[in-house]
Amino acid sequence: MKIAVCVKQVPDATVHKRIDPATKRLDRSGEAALNPTDLNAVEEALRIKEAQGGEVVLVSLGPEKALDSLRKALAMGADRAVLVSDEAAAGSDLLGTAQALAGALERESADLVLFGQSSGDSDGAVLWAAVADRLRRPVISQVASLTAEADSVTGKRQTEHGYDVIRAPLPAIVAVSDAINEPRYPSLKGIMGAKSKAQETLALADVGVDTSAAGEAGSRTTVLELAPPPSRGDQVKIEDDGSAAQKVLDIVVERKLL
Amino acid sequence: MKSLVYLEHYHGELEKGGLGVLGKAASLGDAAGVVLGEGAAEVAAAAGAFGAAKVYACDAPELATPLPQARVDALATLVEQSSPDAVLFGASVLSADVASGLAARLGAGLNWDLTDLAERDGELVGTRPALGDTVIVEVGWTAGPRLGLIRSGALDPVESGGTAEVETFETSFSDFSTLATLVEQTQEESSGPSIEDADIIVAGGRGLGSPEGFTMLEELAAALGGAVGATRAVVDAGWYPYSTQVGQTGKTVSPKLYIACGISGAIQHKVGMQGSGTIVAINKDPNAPIFDFCDVGVVGDLHQVVPKLTELVRARA
Numbered sequence: 001m002k003i004a005v006c007v008k009q010v011p012d013a014t015v016h017k018r019i020d021p022a023t024k025r026l027d028r029s030g031e032a033a034l035n036p037t038d039l040n041a042v043e044e045a046l047r048i049k050e051a052q053g054g055e056v057v058l059v060s061l062g063p064e065k066a067l068d069s070l071r072k073a074l075a076m077g078a079d080r081a082v083l084v085s086d087e088a089a090a091g092s093d094l095l096g097t098a099q100a101l102a103g104a105l106e107r108e109s110a111d112l113v114l115f116g117q118s119s120g121d122s123d124g125a126v127l128w129a130a131v132a133d134r135l136r137r138p139v140i141s142q143v144a145s146l147t148a149e150a151d152s153v154t155g156k157r158q159t160e161h162g163y164d165v166i167r168a169p170l171p172a173i174v175a176v177s178d179a180i181n182e183p184r185y186p187s188l189k190g191i192m193g194a195k196s197k198a199q200e201t202l203a204l205a206d207v208g209v210d211t212s213a214a215g216e217a218g219s220r221t222t223v224l225e226l227a228p229p230p231s232r233g234d235q236v237k238i239e240d241d242g243s244a245a246q247k248v249l250d251i252v253v254e255r256k257l258l
Numbered sequence: 259m260k261s262l263v264y265l266e267h268y269h270g271e272l273e274k275g276g277l278g279v280l281g282k283a284a285s286l287g288d289a290a291g292v293v294l295g296e297g298a299a300e301v302a303a304a305a306g307a308f309g310a311a312k313v314y315a316c317d318a319p320e321l322a323t324p325l326p327q328a329r330v331d332a333l334a335t336l337v338e339q340s341s342p343d344a345v346l347f348g349a350s351v352l353s354a355d356v357a358s359g360l361a362a363r364l365g366a367g368l369n370w371d372l373t374d375l376a377e378r379d380g381e382l383v384g385t386r387p388a389l390g391d392t393v394i395v396e397v398g399w400t401a402g403p404r405l406g407l408i409r410s411g412a413l414d415p416v417e418s419g420g421t422a423e424v425e426t427f428e429t430s431f432s433d434f435s436t437l438a439t440l441v442e443q444t445q446e447e448s449s450g451p452s453i454e455d456a457d458i459i460v461a462g463g464r465g466l467g468s469p470e471g472f473t474m475l476e477e478l479a480a481a482l483g484g485a486v487g488a489t490r491a492v493v494d495a496g497w498y499p500y501s502t503q504v505g506q507t508g509k510t511v512s513p514k515l516y517i518a519c520g521i522s523g524a525i526q527h528k529v530g531m532q533g534s535g536t537i538v539a540i541n542k543d544p545n546a547p548i549f550d551f552c553d554v555g556v557v558g559d560l561h562q563v564v565p566k567l568t569e570l571v572r573a574r575a
Contacts, residue, residue: 017389026389094361094368118506126370126407129326129358138438139327141355142507144494154441158493158500159324159351160509161268165442166325172438177507179494220367224383225396232537232551240558245566248538249574251554255536257458257515258482258574 001054001148001170003045004110006101006131007038007073009066024223025091034069037116039183041176042073045114046184048148055079057108061089061100064201071194075186080198082108084207091216094130100214101127102134103207112153115175117142128175138168141175259287259377262342263310264333264353267293267301274454275348277308278413283346284309286377290340291422294332295321299426306422308415313422314340320431323440326355328431334363335429337403344382344404346375348413357407369397370407373510373533382406390525391532411454411510412533446499451485453502458484458515461504461531462492465520465541465560469497474564475519481571487511489527505530519560523548540564 011017012031020027045056058073058081060066070081084100092100105113113135115128132139143155154167155174168174186194204211212218236251238244252258261283265276272293283289291310293302298315305313314336320328333356337345345360347353354370361368374385382404386395453459460479462472472486479486488498490505504511505527516534521527523539523546531537532551539552540560549555556563 017392019388019393019395024395094358094370095365098362126354126358126368129355130362130368132327133330133359133362136432136434138434139355139359140438141326142351157351160501162443162445162500164324164440166438167441168438220365220399220401221369222398222400223395224398227394227396229387229391229394232553235552236554237549238554238556238558240556240563242562244540244556244558244563245570248554248556248563248567249570252515252536252538253574257536258571 001048001052001112002057002108002110003048003054003112003114004057004059004105004108005038005041005045005073005078005114007042007058007060007070007116008035009033009060009062009069010035019226021226023091024226028063032065032069034072035116037118037176037178039073039076039116040178040180041114041116042076042078043181043183044146044176046077047181048112052148057082057110059101059104059108060084061097061104067199067201070199072186074194074197075190076184077190080200082200082202084202084204086204086211086214088204088211088215091219092214093219093221094126095220096214096218098127098130098134099209100204100207102131103209104202105131105135107207109171111170112148113171113173115173117175117177128173132173135173137171137173139173139175140166140168143174143176144179146174146176146180259343259382261287261289261344261346262336262340263289263291264345264347264356265291265293265305266350266353267295270297270301272301272304273348273350274415275350275410277305277415279346279348279408280305281309281416281418282375282413283344284418286375286382290314290342292333292336294329299424302424303422306420307417309418309420310422311420313424315424315426316429317426318429320436324352325438325440326352326359327435327438329356330359330363331431331435332429333360336427337364339427343402344406347407349407349410354407357405361405364403366403366405367399367401368405368407369399372397372406372408373412375406375408387529391529409510411512446501453485453487453504453509453511456485457513458482459487459504459511459513459534460484460517460519461487461489461521462498462519463489463521463527464491465522466492467520471520472498474561474568478517478564478568478571481568481575484513484515489521489524518548518552519564521548522546523551
């Protein structure tokens with residue numbers, strides 16, 4: 001089975017994230033890493049490959065330096081990486097991003113496309129459905145356990161009301177949640193081998209996207225203003241010496257919350 | 259501004275998330291609702307009491323199961339027919355995929371994770387907390403139709419006492435839209451008040467130590483007349499039902515009082531509860547991030563503090 005995993009480079013969890021007031025975009029200049037949930041998607045792809053054979057291809061959109069992060073997933077065991085990198089793509093909204101990824105995925109024509117459910121930089125949980133619509137393929141999202149067969153995938157997911165089990169014929173698109181597995185750490189051999197694996201960089205034109213439809217120019221959404229969040233005010237700190245419950249109750253009563 | 263609000267329904271009732279968005283849309287102009295799926299036309303009229311002057315309904319076998327792609331077909335048809343300025347959604351597992359698919363289909367802009375909407379100089383603007391809610395971003399659209407996905411629980415339904423005209427419509431379906439099928443559905447029974455309706459929420463995380471720890475929280479919640487919430491970590495671990503999950507992939511809540519027990523305060527959880535009136539955090543780790551955004555921080559053993567608090571609350575009654 002040929003599996004494409006869409007991954008994204010995001011600022012590392014240890015970096016204090018900020019939005020650049022000039023461009024109103026996320027400052028991506030610092031230490032970067034793969035979006036954590038993408039590692040779950042890579043892990044799931046590797047497990048399917050190990051069981052059934054096939055190939056795992058990473059597909060990403062981002063600046064050249066995103067290759068550094070892609071190498072981590074190559075070290076885990078992915079076979080090769082395709083990065084769509086184009087200055088004209090900077091500032092793309094959902095639509096532009098979906099178009100570029102769909103273009104790159106079309107070239108690969110994988111049986112299964114995996115996404116990690118949430119993106120660590122934009123708190124977004126929506127990209128896969130847009131890509132699925134572009135590619136005209138079935139989509140299953142929020143998948144917490146996945147079974148892949150020769151011609152179909154079945155995913156179980158939590159919903160507001162319980163669990164759904166959804167099946168889709170291949171080729172299909174699946175977004176997995178981080179509850180699905182525990183991503184492996186790359187082995188030393190994997191790390192050593194990652195650099196020599198194929199890493200292809202494509203421009204927007206290579207994936208059939210008109211540069212005027214991409215980036216900020218092609219974006220249908222815009223950021224108008226940035227502001228700090230409202231402050232919570234003064235804080236009461238209590239070290240429990242046996243009287244904390246009483247102190248909490250007193251505050252709750254004083255604030256007329258009961 | 260003319261908006262179309264996507265309304266989900268469950269067991270014959272419209273869901274609160276969509277109705278909250280409807281109320282906001284009605285305050286900004288002409289708001290119509292759209293209800294899809296089995297029994298849509300019967301459920302639709304109820305939206306009149308929450309601000310819709312008109313509700314479109316479409317019932318087809320393709321829309322019977324809670325899957326997104328056939329819904330994109332139906333909404334694309336309706337947008338073409340009714341040309342709204344905005345198409346708005348209350349976020350849910352299902353609606354997020356519907357909104358995203360519709361954006362791709364229409365070539366439209368989607369702003370998501372919004373907590374509020376407003377009109378400024380005739381233009382729709384959305385409020386979007388970003389980067390773990392450390393910055394508030396005001397977002398707009400450069401072209402119509404403007405698609406917006408509003409955080410679950412961010413907007414409360416407003417009873418307008420009006421009535422709505424229900425209009426049914428028909429749609430065709432794309433070949434790929436019905437390929438995914440629902441093979442099994444399990445529904446969780448929930449007991450006690452729901453976290454969306456409660457004025458007081460007692461929530462638990464990993465720090466409870468075991469699923470049994472929730473019994474203690476249920477007792478405190480019962481004494482306070484509140485509901486029990488949970489973090490994603492404990493829901494994923496199977497300690498407590500998903501319907502109680504507070505956070506980015508669960509529900510956004512804003513009770514008057516939120517008591518966080520054994521919750522570290524990961525961003526995923528924080529974004530779902532920081533709109534609460536007063537936040538009390540009980541955690542034995544003084545360095546837990548939750549102490550940075552609570553109003554009352556108790557450093558101590560929750561197994562001591564919680565039962566004691568329950569006892570004191572009961573003694574007051």
